[in-house]
Amino acid sequence: EDQVTQSPEALRLQEGESSSLNCSYTVSGLRGLFWYRQDPGKGPEFLFTLYSAGEEKEKERLKATLTKKESFLHITAPKPEDSATYLCAVQAKGGSYIPTFGRGTSLIVHP
Amino acid sequence: DTGVSQNPRHKITKRGQNVTFRCDPISEHNRLYWYRQTLGQGPEFLTYFQNEAQLEKSRLLSDRFSAERPKGSFSTLEIQRTEQGDSAMYLCASSFTAGGYNEQFFGPGTRLTVL
Secondary structure: OOEEEEEOOEEEEEOOOOEEEEEEEEOOOEEEEEEEEEOOOOOOEEEEEEOOOOOEEEEOOEEEEEOOOEEEEEEOOOOHHHOEEEEEEEEEOOOOOOOEEOOOEEEEEEO | OOOOEEEOOEEEEOOOOOEEEEEEOOOOOOEEEEEEEOOOOOOEEEEEEEOOEEEEEOOOOOOOEEEEOHHHOOEEEEEOOOOHHHOEEEEEEEEOOEOOEOOOEEOOOEEEEEO
């Protein structure tokens, strides 16, 4: 069974204080790993897809990296508007494209 | 492209009543997914359609839940005889699945409260 564990569960940062969120996964052959951002009361917003170990993607202050066992979402010089829950999900090869989601990391950035 | 839309955004009902939610996917997307999300949890898969065919249902989906996607366009999720444990955010997502690319794009969700 595919498993996704995200850590920490919650993270408080000061504006400008860079940090990383972790997503550890167990899957029988990775098709893709996805990062989403979710604001309170809203649906998840797609950020990145990573397909193979060593791959990196960037968007504004966010950078996602992937190894064979985990992915990191690096947040550089965060701003209060980066406050949200960040969700990680994995899709296994040979399956039905149904992702398994982690419980998310709740990020609060204080001004 | 207006994105995935869901209606209603909020629904309050009494235990035992039936409710129906609607999802309109991104127009060119061939797959449509339903998820349920409770506080502090990630989305949990319920069911998905490829075009009009319902291809998979989670064991979480009891016989009180039914979903349809007539003509491969919009989809509806009905919950019969609602229970307090059904209170959650119901999310719809769509994707265009071809060549290994399968990013799912989510709608805003329908928040269900069962009293």
